[in-house]
Amino acid sequence: xxxxxxxxxxxxxxxxDPLGAFGAAWLGRTADGGPLAPRPAVxxxxxxxxxxxxxxEPRRYGFHATLRAPFRPADxxxxxxxxARAAELAAALPRVVIPQGxxxxxxxxxxxxxxxxxxxxxxxxAARIVEGTNDLRRPLDIEDRAKRLAKSRLSPRQIELxxxxxxxxxxxxxxxxxxxxxxxxxxxxAVAQLFDALAGATAAFATRPFVxxxxxxxxxxxxxxxxxxxxRFALRG
Numbered sequence: 001x002x003x004x005x006x007x008x009x010x011x012x013x014x015x016x017d018p019l020g021a022f023g024a025a026w027l028g029r030t031a032d033g034g035p036l037a038p039r040p041a042v043x044x045x046x047x048x049x050x051x052x053x054x055x056x057e058p059r060r061y062g063f064h065a066t067l068r069a070p071f072r073p074a075d076x077x078x079x080x081x082x083x084a085r086a087a088e089l090a091a092a093l094p095r096v097v098i099p100q101g102x103x104x105x106x107x108x109x110x111x112x113x114x115x116x117x118x119x120x121x122x123x124x125x126a127a128r129i130v131e132g133t134n135d136l137r138r139p140l141d142i143e144d145r146a147k148r149l150a151k152s153r154l155s156p157r158q159i160e161l162x163x164x165x166x167x168x169x170x171x172x173x174x175x176x177x178x179x180x181x182x183x184x185x186x187x188x189x190a191v192a193q194l195f196d197a198l199a200g201a202t203a204a205f206a207t208r209p210f211v212x213x214x215x216x217x218x219x220x221x222x223x224x225x226x227x228x229x230x231x232r233f234a235l236r237g
Contacts, residue, residue: 007073010065015037027058032062032229054194061179067129090214122212127174139166213235216229
């Protein structure tokens, strides 16, 4: 099996799931080749071009929540090895249920769906994925580390987490989120209109439990290529 440029482990619902269908339609791309519905919740004041621009970054990654952030495979690690580890973890880990569902939130400069309440089960689940896949990744090189430090203002603890696990927002710093936009514009009235439209379109996801029942191996085949959902593994623990 070829070695991808980068791989990641995601929660990535498919288009057969209402949440996955919504996310793909909103971003304008399916990561698993499923059918793409028309984009919902388009504010009248936002052009299609403006929406395409604000969703460009998350569209490349596909609608997802990160468990193991994108990584360069270590020497000797190919896609078969990554999928074997994902299958092993999925066999040991139980499903995670968030009874209160997902709600739209503004996180810094972007919009995302997040759990309505903190879940210790979800935090533990994500930590086990990170801890169980650390040997698959190539360590951050000096250039990658410098780029990460320049991009974000990280606390000393976040830098420690990044150096140990390859990514700063893990373990106690992990916050589950399913990204819906890239960086928002400075026009606050326009952002408010976008938020209101998305809040209406996603209201149903806050009225029913959110269930994580699979982990997905996502692949960036070549630098800058869109991430695709290569395979999902059902949680059976």
